[in-house]
Amino acid sequence: MPRSPNLTRADRIGYVVGGIALIVWALRRPSWSRALAASVGSWFLYQAYTGSNPMLKPLGIRVNREPAQPQLAETIVVEEAITISRPRAEVYAYFARPEHLPALADAEVDIARNVADQELAWRGLRGEKLAHFGSLSFRDAPGGRGTIVAAHLEYAPSGGSLGAALARVMGRSPQRLVADALRHARAILETGEAPSTSGQPSGLR
Structure with missing residues (x-):
């Protein structure tokens, strides 16, 4: 089992x-094309067994099956970090x-x-339901x-890992939003001005 499913x-x-559907379909009337379908089905079953799709790894998709x-x-894990040229207390x-x-x-x-100058942790609630949780160190x-600010966020994706991957490709993923929030904070704290967000997706508080 891979360390990072x-x-x-x-x-x-x-x-x-x-995977099973493809294999069963291929076995009903064997042919070269159906043999290829059976191979794809076997590949699906292997990924289900390992819990990992190698095509998602370049996108940085990581699943935590035992969230805190x-x-x-289970959750999709987002981790980002940034250095801000301001004192830690100010950041x-x-x-x-x-x-x-x-x-x-x-x-x-x-x-x-809330640990002064060291850590902030929060939960994101929709009504009484937990939608995500995160922390900053x-x-x-x-x-x-x-100051180095490290962000950790975990959320339950509505479309599973594939939905998270699609959002990442489209530039609307929580990972993109967290990274944008950190860059926004750096701009405000270092220059006093917010970076332009024209044409960029919104979604952060």
């Missing part, structure tokens, strides 16, 4: 159903405002942990170059 349980079930929040059965103070956290849209932010950059 990138298929959700729903994906794997779909791969099993699709038990309300979510922390900026993100301590809930509207500045890289939380996904349409979710109410509930601060779960802050540490001094080497050589007095400012």
